[in-house]
Each structure stands twice: as C-alpha cells, then as structure tokens.
Amino acid sequence: xxxxxxxxxxxxxxxxxxxxxxxxxxxxxxxxxxxxxxxxxxxxxxxxxxxxxxxxxxxxxxxxxxxxxxxxxxxxxxxxxxxxxxxxxxxxxxxxxxxxxxxxxxxxxxxxxxxxxxxxxxxxxxxxxxxxxxxxxxxxxxxxxxxxxxxxxxxxxxxxxxxxxxxxxxxxxxxxxxxxxxxxxxxxxxxxxxxxxxxxxxxxxxxxxxxxxxxxxxxxxxxxxxxxxxxx
Amino acid sequence: xxxxxxxxxxxxxxxxxxxxxxxxxxxxxxxxxxxxxxxxxxxxxxxxxxxxxxxxxxxxxxxxxxxxxxxxxxxxxxxxxxxxxxxxxxxxxxxxxxxxxxxxxxxxxxxxxxxxxxxxxxxxxxxxxxxxxxxxxxxxxxxxxxxxxxxxxxxxxxxxxxxxxxxxxxxxxxxxxxxxxxxxxxxxxxxxxxxxxxxxxxxxxxxxxxxxxxxxxxxxxxxxxxxxxxxx
DNA sequence: CGCACCCTTGATGGTATTCAATTCATGTGG
DNA sequence: CCACATGAATTGAATACCATCAAGGGTGCG
Numbered sequence: 450x451x452x453x454x455x456x457x458x459x460x461x462x463x464x465x466x467x468x469x470x471x472x473x474x475x476x477x478x479x480x481x482x483x484x485x486x487x488x489x490x491x492x493x494x495x496x497x498x499x500x501x502x503x504x505x506x507x508x509x510x511x512x513x514x515x516x517x518x519x520x521x522x523x524x525x526x527x528x529x530x531x532x533x534x535x536x537x538x539x540x541x542x543x544x545x546x547x548x549x550x551x552x553x554x555x556x557x558x559x560x561x562x563x564x565x566x567x568x569x570x571x572x573x574x575x576x577x578x579x580x581x582x583x584x585x586x587x588x589x590x591x592x593x594x595x596x597x598x599x600x601x602x603x604x605x606x607x608x609x610x611x612x613x614x615x616x617x618x619x620x621x622x623x624x625x626x627x628x629x630x631x632x633x634x635x636x637x638x639x640x641x642x643x644x645x646x647x648x649x650x651x652x653x654x655x656x657x658x659x660x661x662x663x664x665x666x667x668x669x670x671x672x673x674x675x676x677x678x679x680x681x
Numbered sequence: 682x683x684x685x686x687x688x689x690x691x692x693x694x695x696x697x698x699x700x701x702x703x704x705x706x707x708x709x710x711x712x713x714x715x716x717x718x719x720x721x722x723x724x725x726x727x728x729x730x731x732x733x734x735x736x737x738x739x740x741x742x743x744x745x746x747x748x749x750x751x752x753x754x755x756x757x758x759x760x761x762x763x764x765x766x767x768x769x770x771x772x773x774x775x776x777x778x779x780x781x782x783x784x785x786x787x788x789x790x791x792x793x794x795x796x797x798x799x800x801x802x803x804x805x806x807x808x809x810x811x812x813x814x815x816x817x818x819x820x821x822x823x824x825x826x827x828x829x830x831x832x833x834x835x836x837x838x839x840x841x842x843x844x845x846x847x848x849x850x851x852x853x854x855x856x857x858x859x860x861x862x863x864x865x866x867x868x869x870x871x872x873x874x875x876x877x878x879x880x881x882x883x884x885x886x887x888x889x890x891x892x893x894x895x896x897x898x899x900x901x902x903x904x905x906x907x908x909x910x911x912x913x
Numbered sequence: 914c915g916c917a918c919c920c921t922t923g924a925t926g927g928t929a930t931t932c933a934a935t936t937c938a939t940g941t942g943g
Numbered sequence: 944c945c946a947c948a949t950g951a952a953t954t955g956a957a958t959a960c961c962a963t964c965a966a967g968g969g970t971g972c973g
Contacts, residue, residue, distance in 0.1 A: 510817070512818055512820065512821040513821070514826070514913050515913070519825075520821040520825050522817040522818075522821065523817065535807050535810065536807075536814075540817060540818060541814075541817055541818075567802065570799065570803060570806055571796070573806060574767070574806045574809065575767050577806065577809045578765065578766070578809055579768070581812060581813045581816065582768075582772035584813065584817060585742070585816060586744055586773075587820065588744065588754045588816070588819065589744040589746065589752040591823045591824040591873070592752045592824075593751075593873060641823070641824025641825060681746050681747070681748070
C-alpha cells in the first residue's frame with residue numbers, strides 16, 4: 450500500500466520523475482521489505498524476479514568464482530536502484546551489509562510500468578550511465594593500482610560518499626572523520642586484495658601520521674594532501 | 682545527410698527503435714566520420730560534446746592514471762553506442778583500434794532528440810544495463826583471477842564475440858579459429874597484465890596443446906574443455 | 914636487403930598472498 | 944564484575960606470482 454507519501458527517498462530515487470497520481474499507482478505494485486545485515490536479496494545467476502529502491506541502509510553487489518573468490522562489484526546507498534529490469538537473469542548477488550529497508554517490485558510489474566512512463570526510464574537511464582562511468586573508473590583501480598594506492602583511493606572515496614549520510618558535514622565539503630560501513634574483509638573484497646593487505650596498509654598510514662584510527666571502524670584523515678598523493 | 686537507408690547497422694543499433702520518419706530526422710543531425718586505426722575520437726575528462734554509433738570497426742574505451750598506466754575499460758563493436766549523453770564530461774577516452782566508421786551526433790542534438798523519442802531511450806537503457814552487467818563481471822576477472830585464468834577467459838570471450846563478425850560460423854555456435862583484433866599489448870591492457878605475461882601464457886597454452894597459434898594474430902582452440910577449466 | 918616494430922624468452926626482484934600465531938574487541942555466563 | 948569464548952583485526956615469516964629489465968627472434972614493409 451502507498452507509503453510513498455512518507456518515503457524519505459521520494460525525491461531522490463527515480464520515483465522523483467513521477468507526479469502524485471503516478472506515484473499512487475506505483476505504490477500499489479511495490480512493497481516495503483526489511484533486511485537484516487547479511488541478508489541476501491538477489492542471487493547471482495537467478496532469474497531476475499524483482500527490482501528495488503534502497504530506502505535505508507547499504508547493500509553490496511557481488512560476483513563470485515566457482516571456487517569461492519568474491520568480488521564486490523558495487524555498493525548501493527539510500528535512493529539507489531537495485532536489480533535488472535528488462536532482462537532475464539541477474540548478473541550478481543545483492544546482499545545487505547547493514548540493516549536495510551528497500552521498496553521492492555516484481556520485475557514484470559516494474560517493466561510494464563516503466564514502459565508507460567518515459568520520465569521514469571529517463572531517470573533510470575541517467576542513473577545507469579552514471580553507475581557505468583563509476584564502475585569503469587573502478588576497473589582502473591582494480592587492474593592497475595598498487596595496494597597502497599587502492600587503500601588511499603578507497604578512503605578518499607568514502608570521505609566523499611559519506612558526506613550526505615553525515616549530518617555534521619562541515620561547510621567546506623570535506624569529511625575528515627567518519628565511520629566505515631565496512632569490515633576489513635569487505636574493504637578487501639571491494640579493492641581486490643586480502644584482508645591482511647588492507648590491514649597492513651591502514652596501519653602503515655597510521656604509523657606515517659596520515660591517518661588516525663581511534664577504533665577499528667573509525668577513520669580520521671590527518672594529512673589529506675598526502676593521502677591524495679598516495680592515491681596516484 | 683540521410684544515409685541511414687543504406688546503413689549496415691540500421692537494424693541492430695539503437696536506431697532500430699525508430700520508424701522511417703523519425704530516422705529521417707535523426708539522419709539530419711548525424712554525420713558519418715571515418716577513423717584510422719589509432720585515431721582518438723573522445724578524450725577522457727573532456728566536455729561530453731558528441732555521441733556516436735559504431736558502423737564498422739572496433740574501438741577501445743580507456744582510463745589512465747596520471748603517470749601513464751592505461752586500462753581498457755570497454756571495447757565497442759559495430760552497432761554499439763559510444764559517448765555520454767545527459768552528462769557534462771566523458772569519463773574515458775575513445776580510440777579506434779582498427780580503421781572504423783562511426784555515425785556521430787552533437788550531444789546536445791542527441792539529448793534533445795532522445796528526450797522526444799522514448800523508444801530510443803528505452804533501447805539505450807537496455808544496452809546500458811547490459812554493458813553494466815558485462816563490465817561488472819569483468820571486474821571479478823581483473824581483481825581476482827590469475828594471469829592464466831585471465832588469458833583463458835579472454836580467449837573464450839573472444840571466440841564468442843567474434844561469432845557474428847565471422848560469416849563462416851559453424852552451426853553449433855562455437856568458433857574454434859579466429860583472428861584477434863588486438864595486439865599483445867592491447868590484450869594486456871584489457872586484462873590488466875603486462876605484454877610479457879600475455880605472451881608467456883599464450884605460448885604455455887600452445888606448448889600444452891590447448892591452442893595452436895599459426896600466426897601472431899590467429900588463435901585456434903584445440904581443447905576447449907581444458908581452456909574452460911583454466912578460465913576458472 | 915635492411916630497418917622497424919612486435920613479440921618472445923630469460924633472469925631478477927618486488928609486492929601481495931598465504932599460512933600461522935597473537936592481540937584486541939565484544940558479548941556471555943558464572 | 945570478571946573469566947572466558949568468539950570472531951575480527953593485526954602482525955610476522957615464507958612463498959608465489961607477476962612486473963621489470965634486458966636481450967634476442969620473427970615478420971612485414973620500404
């Protein structure tokens with residue numbers, strides 16, 4: 450039932466393309482779903498049965514080899530879109546990293562609705578193009594950067610991404626202290642290195658006075674220029 | 682001028698979404714452009730001024746670090762779409778790998794036209810979603826696979842991609858002998874390894890009787906199951 | 914024929930992985 | 944409240960893999 454009126458991402462998600470009447474219809478085909486950290490939503494290779502908008506929380510998209518090596522190929526935040534419309538199967542798994550709430554649609558329902566609402570498809574297209582650009586830039590990091598550069602790039606990337614999420618954002622637009630929403634293992638899975646390598650690079654950055662690590666999840670950037678230099 | 686009537690990719694490119702009258706209009710805003718192997722079309726970071734359809738030839742999309750390391754983040758074939766509509770800047774360079782012909786549009790013209798033709802945007806959206814899936818799968822290869830697995834995966838991928846291009850395709854849908862459209866250096870840039878590593882893996886595959894390499898550009902798969910096993 | 918370019922092959926070294934042990938944080942029950 | 948268990952993170956040592964550096968081969972083209 451229509452809870453779109455109170456939806457916190459109503460104006461940031463692709464739904465923003467719709468007017469009051471249209472959103473009313475969309476709300477009849479979608480439903481809220483709550484996930485606990487670690488819960489899977491979609492499995493790699495499965496039939497593409499559902500798509501969703503993220504309302505709250507963080508989820509990972511992963512690809513795996515048969516022998517169990519895993520790579521995080523994307524991370525989605527509130528207002529981001531999940532799933533594979535207009536396609537038979539999902540190319541990757543989707544799993545909640547934190548407790549999360551999503552707004553799910555049966556793919557067939559969504560496909561039909563989208564076909565009738567070009568403005569919605571337009572927003573989805575822009576989002577997908579952005580995501581493709583971001584993904585391609587990340588390929589350079591995965592394929593060519595050293596572990597040091599990877600970790601430095603990752604930390605700078607996080608300090609940007611978490612600005613919205615953090616209400617105490619300073620006006621100059623940089624966030625020097627924040628809590629990582631990822632474990633060391635997950636950071637490794639994002640960067641394509643082992644947990645030990647992540648750990649060693651982090652402690653080195655701390656030892657060199659570029660970072661402070663008050664707790665395992667907290668990062669404080671002390672020397673941003675140096676970090677940017679290391680990012681390559 | 683309207684050369685769409687004779688365009689060889691008319692029914693495969695996104696233009697297939699348009700009827701006769703519409704294609705007439707589109708043809709007035711697009712123009713053919715011929716590229717020689719090595720010619721750049723778009724530079725990474727530049728303002729996004731043009732988009733294009735590939736008519737003939739193969740082009741690479743690349744990202745580079747400041748110190749000159751290059752990664753091929755995508756390869757486009759005839760009927761594929763190039764460029765960044767609805768966006769300010771291009772995230773990657775586009776360069777012809779072979780002699781090529783493309784159909785270019787000023788981005789602003791294309792954006793306007795696309796906005797008025799939802800069917801075109803729909804096709805573009807599907808293409809972009811496909812490309813995003815492919816790109817994400819490639820991330821697993823770049824980040825986690827060994828050089829051996831990378832080369833094996835690459836060769837299998839090529840044997841699939843080149844089926845269309847090759848008219849003598851056998852009915853069973855596998856292509857066991859083909860010419861690589863890439864130099865060893867370019868293969869390295871695609872796989873995120875050095876040219877020497879590519880060379881060593883190729884000769885090893887030959888020595889083990891899995892491949893034959895009659896010329897530098899020609900590959901003949903002798904033992905596909907073994908190659909698939911190596912691909913991981 | 915000779916030059917240029919691409920590719921191959923060899924020797925060496927560096928970086929990240931792997932395996933292993935220890936420390937640290939968190940939560941549970943006595 | 945503290946001992947203890949559990950899982951995460953760190954640290955260390957040894958190894959493997961790939962990059963780098965360097966030289967030589969082959970192919971095609973003027």
